[in-house]
Amino acid sequence: MVDTPGIDVIVFDVLGTLVDEPSGLRAAIGEAVPASDDQTVEGLLSLWQQHVEREQRHIAEGRRSYANTQVIDAEAAQHVADRAGVTDSETVARLSTAAHRLPPWHDSVAGLDRLARRFPVLGLSNASRTALLRLNAHAGLRWHQALSAESVRAYKPAPEVYRLALDTAGCPPDRVLMVAAHAWDLRGAQASGMRTAYVHRPVGDPPTDDDTFDLRCGGLDDLFTALTTG
Structure with a gap:
């Protein structure tokens, strides 16, 4: 030291x-897709994290204009919802604010x-x-x-x-x-x-x-x- x-x-x-952060996102995904087992939730969490990391990297590389985390999280939530078959707009909107909780x-x-x-x-x-x-x-x-x-x-x-x-x-x-x-x-x-x-x-x-x-x-x-x- x-x-x-x-x-x-x-x-x-x-x-x-x-x-x-992972526990909070995991809980929000479980709430949005309550019938999911642990393995499914982990797969959806990975999908979310990969989207965020990729888009922030694209911004850093100049391949995408700056977008804040509100925008990128909303995109990630929509990807998760699409993969899980969630169509209720209020559920998706709440999921998009998972990083607030x-x-x-x-x-x-x-x-x-x-x-x-x-x-x-x-x-x-x-x-x-x-x-x-x-x-x-x-x-x-x-x-x-x-x-x-x-x-x-x-x-x-x-x-x-x-x-x-x-x-x-x-x-x-x-x-x-x-x-x-x-x-x-x-x-x-x-x-x-x-x-x-x-x-x-x-x-x-x-x-x-x-x-x-x-x-x-x-x-x-x-x-x-x-x-x-x-």
Whole structure:
């Protein structure tokens, strides 16, 4: 573990890091297609995730104009509905907002609150502004400020998303700590000069042996201890 003195602002990824995105989507799919068994739900979840990943990659590659997560999630919900034979428009509309109702991890609410008493804390998410507002309210996440990548019409790990956080923080990049459960996200932050902390989550993207993040933590309690002791 690398020493982390001089951290002025903490920036948190949201999806996967503070909320359990797959479980929330899985529950919403199960609600929309109640007769489905676990295997069918997993297949529909994979269909959803593949659509989102593909479309965000197309946007990053310039093969599609920017569309926020509200649009892409609605497309994913329609694909799931078509595959499952769901035709009720209200059911599909509710499914399209599944990302508004993702559950927090067990330590997210209390851990975020503890850290926010000691540091200015920002959220930085690929979720649209509307989705981020609804998700924060549902999960009970409390920020000093939550930033959506929609503001710069890009998706992490595009550098302009991290620049949005740095401009908001108003201090040098090496005094800003990016916290995420995804190594790809931390690599993007690192390339922008930010300090980095990996937090383990079951659905995250773990570091490789070549990654040199400042901190690697088992959860938010470990992160708090690392930042406030020593």
